Amino acid sequence: MKLIRLAAKNLLRQKRRSILLGSAIAFGILFVTLINGFTGSFIINVGENFSNLLAGHIFIDGVEKSETGKELYIIRDDSALMDAVDASGIDYRFLTKRSEIRGSLLFEGNGINQSIVGADWSRESYFKERIILKEGSFDNMADPQALIISSKIADRLQVELGDRVIVKMQTYTGQQTAGDFTIAAISIDTGLFGSISCYANLDYVNELLNLAPDEYLTLGIYLPELVDTEPSTDSLIPELEKRISLFSRETAGDENPFMAILEQQEEEEWEGIRYRLSNINDILSEVEEIVRILNIASIVILLVLFAIIMVGITNTFRMVMFERIQEIGTMRAVGMQRSEVRQLFLLEALFLALFGLAAGYLLTAGAMGILSSIYWGVDTPLFMLLKNGYMTFTITAGQILLNIAIVTLLTLAAAFRPSDKAARLEPGVALATEK
Amino acid sequence: MAIVSLKNVKKTYPLGKTEVKAVRGVSFDIARGDFISIAGPSGSGKSTILNMIGCIDVPTEGTVELNGHLTSDLNDREITRLRHKFVGFIFQSFNLIPVLTVYENIEFPLLLGKNVPAPPERKEWVNYLMDEVGLKDWTKHRPNELSGGQRQRVAIARALVTKPELVLADEPTANLDSETSEAIIGLMKKVNQDMGTTFIFSTHDPTIVDLAEHIIRLRDGLIDSEYRRDTEGGR
Ligand SMILES: Nc1ncnc2c1ncn2[C@@H]1O[C@H](COP(=O)(O)OP(=O)(O)OP(=O)(O)O)[C@@H](O)[C@H]1O
Ligand SMILES: [Mg+2]
Numbered sequence: 001m002k003l004i005r006l007a008a009k010n011l012l013r014q015k016r017r018s019i020l021l022g023s024a025i026a027f028g029i030l031f032v033t034l035i036n037g038f039t040g041s042f043i044i045n046v047g048e049n050f051s052n053l054l055a056g057h058i059f060i061d062g063v064e065k066s067e068t069g070k071e072l073y074i075i076r077d078d079s080a081l082m083d084a085v086d087a088s089g090i091d092y093r094f095l096t097k098r099s100e101i102r103g104s105l106l107f108e109g110n111g112i113n114q115s116i117v118g119a120d121w122s123r124e125s126y127f128k129e130r131i132i133l134k135e136g137s138f139d140n141m142a143d144p145q146a147l148i149i150s151s152k153i154a155d156r157l158q159v160e161l162g163d164r165v166i167v168k169m170q171t172y173t174g175q176q177t178a179g180d181f182t183i184a185a186i187s188i189d190t191g192l193f194g195s196i197s198c199y200a201n202l203d204y205v206n207e208l209l210n211l212a213p214d215e216y217l218t219l220g221i222y223l224p225e226l227v228d229t230e231p232s233t234d235s236l237i238p239e240l241e242k243r244i245s246l247f248s249r250e251t252a253g254d255e256n257p258f259m260a261i262l263e264q265q266e267e268e269e270w271e272g273i274r275y276r277l278s279n280i281n282d283i284l285s286e287v288e289e290i291v292r293i294l295n296i297a298s299i300v301i302l303l304v305l306f307a308i309i310m311v312g313i314t315n316t317f318r319m320v321m322f323e324r325i326q327e328i329g330t331m332r333a334v335g336m337q338r339s340e341v342r343q344l345f346l347l348e349a350l351f352l353a354l355f356g357l358a359a360g361y362l363l364t365a366g367a368m369g370i371l372s373s374i375y376w377g378v379d380t381p382l383f384m385l386l387k388n389g390y391m392t393f394t395i396t397a398g399q400i401l402l403n404i405a406i407v408t409l410l411t412l413a414a415a416f417r418p419s420d421k422a423a424r425l426e427p428g429v430a431l432a433t434e435k
Numbered sequence: 436m437a438i439v440s441l442k443n444v445k446k447t448y449p450l451g452k453t454e455v456k457a458v459r460g461v462s463f464d465i466a467r468g469d470f471i472s473i474a475g476p477s478g479s480g481k482s483t484i485l486n487m488i489g490c491i492d493v494p495t496e497g498t499v500e501l502n503g504h505l506t507s508d509l510n511d512r513e514i515t516r517l518r519h520k521f522v523g524f525i526f527q528s529f530n531l532i533p534v535l536t537v538y539e540n541i542e543f544p545l546l547l548g549k550n551v552p553a554p555p556e557r558k559e560w561v562n563y564l565m566d567e568v569g570l571k572d573w574t575k576h577r578p579n580e581l582s583g584g585q586r587q588r589v590a591i592a593r594a595l596v597t598k599p600e601l602v603l604a605d606e607p608t609a610n611l612d613s614e615t616s617e618a619i620i621g622l623m624k625k626v627n628q629d630m631g632t633t634f635i636f637s638t639h640d641p642t643i644v645d646l647a648e649h650i651i652r653l654r655d656g657l658i659d660s661e662y663r664r665d666t667e668g669g670r
Contacts, residue, residue, distance in 0.1 A: 002546035009534040330530040333491050334544040334593070335519025337512060428492035431526070432482075 003340060007347035011355070014320075018352060021312060025356025025407060026363055028305040032403060033364040034371075035298040037393030039291045042385040044394060046287050047226045049384050051280050052130045053197070055096040055119070056220025057229045058236065058279045065271045066173070074172055076215050081275070084239040085221065090232040096124055096220035099205045103169030105149075105198070107157040114153065116167065116181075116198045118205025118216075126222075131199070132378055136161050136185030141201060146184035148199040154186045161186065171210035172217075179208040188378060229279050237277065245274045258282040302406060310414035313352070317345065317418035328422055329430030342423035349415030353408045361400075368393045436503055437464035438601055438633050439488055444497035446483050446656075457483040459656035460497070465635065465649075467600070470627045472647030473637040479653040481637035482605050488635065489522050489603045490514045502600065519548050523594030525604035525636075529586040531578040531593075538574045541565065541592045564592040568622060584615035591622060595632065602626075604636035608643055620646045 011018050051057050062075040075081070078097070085095070101116040119127060121141050128138050131148065140146050147165065149157075159165060163183050171177050181200060203213060223232055233249075240246050247264050249257035258278045265276070321328070328341060336344075371391050376382060378389045386392070446458040458480045465471055473481050486492035487499050490506050499506045502521060509517065524530075531540045542561050545552060552560070565571045568588040578586055587607060594602050604623070608616035620636075620643055627634050638644055652659040 002543070006532075006534070013534055326528075326530060327532055329491070330524075330526070330532070331543075332515070333489065333518065333524045335515060335547045335597070337515050337547075340547070426491070428486045431486075431491065431530075 003344050003347055007344055008351055010320075010324075010344075011348050011351045017316060018355070021309070021316060021352055022356040022359055024309045024312060025353060025411070026360035028302060028309060029357060029360025029403065029407065030363045030367060031305070032298045032302045033361070033395060033400070034367060034393070035301070036295060036399050036403075037364075037368060037395040038385075038391065039294040039298075040396065040399070041387070041392040041394035043284065043287055043291050044226060045387045045392060046384050047280055047284050048387065050283055051222065051226065054220065054280075055098065055124065055127060055222060056280075057223040057226065058221040058233055058277065060219045060221075060240075060275055060277050061217055062273055062275050063265065064273045070174065071265070072172055073217055074211065074215060075217065075219060076212075076273075078216075078219060080243040081219055081240070084236065084243050087242075088232075088235045088239040090221070090235055091224060091228070092232070093222045093224055094123075094126065096120075096127075096222065097202065097216040097218075098220060099202060099209055099211060099215075099217045100197075101167060101169050101200075101205055101208060103167045105153070105157060106166045106168065107159050107163060110157045112153060112156050114198055116147070116200050116205060118200050118202040120202045132188045133185045134188050136183070138185065140182075140184035143182055143184060144201055144204050145179075145181050146201060147181035148185045148187055149183060150187050150189045150198070152189040153198065154183070159183050167208070169208065171208070173210065175210070177208060177210075179204070226280070229281055233277070233279050240275065240277065245270075245272065247274055247276050249277065256282055256285050299406075302403065306407065306410045310410055313349065313411060313414035314418060317349065317415045318421075320348075321345075321418050321422045324422075325425070325430050325433045328425055329427045329433075332425070332427035333431065338423040341425075342419045345419035345422055346412055346415060349411050349419070350408065352415075353411035356411075357404055357407055436467075437500075438467045438469075438502055439465040439635070440500040441484070441488070442498045442500075444484070444487060444494045444499060446480070446487065446492070447495045456656055458487075458494075461653075461656070461658055462497075463651060463658065463661065465633065468627070468631050468633055469649050470624060470634045470647055471636075471649040471651065472644050473635060473651050473653065474639065474641075474644045475637075475653035475659070476639060480656040481639075481653060483656075484653070485603050485605045485635065485637055488601075489524060490518050516548065519544065519597060521599055521601060523597065523599040523602040523632075525587070525590045525594050525602060525607045527606040527609045529578070529583070529590050529610075531586055531589055533578055536575050536577060537570060537581070537589050538565065540578065540589055541596055544593060544597050561592075561596065564595055567626075568592045582615075583611050584619065587611065587615075587619050588622065591619070591626070595626060595630070598630075599632065601633045601635070604634065606637055606639075608638060608640065613640075613642065616640065616643055617646070 060081055061073060064072045064074055066072055097120060099118040103114070104111050105114045121138070134151055157165065161183055165181050165183065167179050167181065169177060169179070202216065206213060206215060223229060237246065237249070247261040249260060251257055251260045261276050261278070331341065372393060374391070375389050376386055376391065383389070442462050444458055444461045448455045448457055461484060473484060475481050483492065487494050488501070490501065501517065504517065506514065532543065535543060538561060541564060542557060545557055562571065565574065568591055570585060570588055570592070573581065573585065578589065581589065608619055611619060623634050623636070624646065626632055644650055648664045650662045
């Protein structure tokens with residue numbers, strides 16, 4: 001108790017020096033926590049942005065082996081899928097039925113390879129909120145042949161609202177065909193992945209693919225939360241397996257489940273109609289790897305930063321020991337044990353660490369508050385990492401505790417040798433030392 | 436039994452390739468309740484002897500007994516405990532802890548060791564001592580707000596706070612003017628009489644020496660003369 005008070009008072013003795021060391025610790029913490037916080041949230045943001053873009057967290061598509069052994073992607077009758085979804089009892093926001101064209105868009109000598117997603121706009125009203133239009137309006141989708149393209153594609157094709165573009169493509173069975181669309185709207189380009197798709201009406205896309213009106217390619221299940229993905233996948237699979245033939249997502253080890261599906265599809269003997277279930281985490285596993293690397297990098301930065309700070313702490317404490325050498329001698333003379341001298345110095349170091357940590361986390365909270373209130377826009381390459389154009393930070397208690405432990409231990413380690421030296425001083429020698 | 440007993444104590448300090456013989460064979464006993472001055476010119480070994488009695492330095496040869504304990508038999512932990520319980524220190528340059536208030540400086544030794552007295556008891560005793568040394572209005576002040584004489588009074592109170600049987604004071608008045616010096620020695624003497632505490636102080640100031648009842652004069656690390664007022668009459 002007495003040591004605690006004295007250590008605290010000693011720390012305040014050289015305010016500028018303590019503030020300097022404390023600030024160094026604080027900035028270390030600021031830096032690392034910002035990285036941790038951003039990477040922690042960007043996995044979530046990427047997940048959510050992908051789910052929005054792809055209109056679901058869980059996706060089911062059908063593969064059919066034709067008589068000639070060709071694989072056709074199609075869901076002809078989804079009643080068994082719907083039954084399975086109902087029976088599994090999973091909570092979902094909505095289901096999407098989409099078809100997709102992969103082909104080339106052509107306009108006056110300009111061409112571009114592009115996928116065109118056909119959606120049922122009357123059902124997918126929520127999806128309108130995810131696409132920010134620069135020109136045109138969703139009302140134009142009333143035209144069956146309407147097409148929404150991103151501004152980047154519009155630039156490449158040099159098309160304007162109302163222009164007619166041609167698509168060269170294959171039907172679901174692989175026949176060459178062509179169609180034409182009217183540019184109904186141009187959306188803001190949302191960077192990296194935003195330009196993946198153009199959007200059209202499901203009925204017309206089906207018609208071009210040569211599908212019946214109630215046939216489609218992919219069933220998307222949009223869940224309330226990203227974290228529901230795995231539990232919902234787990235409850236859905238057994239119900240699907242009761243009703244249809246599903247490729248297994250079982251993997252040996254860490255492999256991506258979707259890769260396991262592709263392997264079975266290619267290497268195993270099978271016929272008839274089989275289904276593939278994939279989810280957003282199959283896509284995110286690549287992103288998770290990046291996050292892991294970033295987090296390791298941030299720990300390395302913390303350690304390097306602290307190696308430098310530790311040198312400062314060690315030197316400061318060595319100086320402090322010499323400055324207070326008479327005092328150490330006096331305290332020893334009046335009955336303080338060696339171990340208590342060591343404790344006194346280590347406590348001072350502990351307070352320094354705690355002071356730096358507290359300042360660091362306050363600073364971090366402030367910085368996160370400011371950064372997350374800045375609107376970065378939706379047309380930046382960072383869009384996928386942001387949440388509706390805002391930075392978000394997610395940091396786990398575990399990470400904070402780990403960083404606190406690292407900083408505290410390193411500070412104590414840096415102060416240990418000088419503290420120990422102070423403790424080993426002979427009181428007579430200490431008292432006799434001239435400063 | 437003598438409270439302090441030195442037998443043929445020698446102390447040599449290494450100094451580069453040679454050595455300094457600071458104390459060259461000193462033996463004496465000090466009785467309980469004594470008020471004794473160790474006098475001598477600069478470099479005669481006064482501080483060295485006081486440090487060995489106070490167990491903050493060890494003799495190169497010979498033995499120091501403190502209250503019947505042979506100090507060479509004790510380890511650092513036990514020595515520290517003995518110092519804490521048994522010895523109080525007063526220093527030439529006061530050696531107060533600058534971040535602590537007057538009250539806290541005096542209280543400090545009480546908080547060390549195993550048997551820390553309860554707060555009310557502690558407070559009463561510290562306040563009593565502050566009153567005794569005439570500083571009861573200075574409780575909350577820091578040492579740097581005090582005069583030299585006042586600081587030494589704080590140091591005296593601190594030296595007494597653990598109720599030691601022995602107080603060692605190495606040139607307690609060297610940094611004080613003569614009037615204050617006499618007052619400080621007077622205060623020490625009063626404590627000696629009231630509480631029976633044994634005082635050993637060193638000085639090279641003749642007027643201060645005269646205030647002691649028992650004087651050991653040193654010269655070049657040896658006892659030059661020993662004088663006892665009560666047995667040998669007045670000066
Ligand atoms: N730590 C040390 N290392 C080397 N020599 C020392 C040390 N301490 C004391 N001495 C020497 O020992 C001798 C006695 O010193 P001491 O300090 O005991 O004398 P003193 O009587 O207290 O003198 P003063 O009146 O100046 O305080 C001196 O010659 C001094 O230089
Ligand atoms: Mg001396």
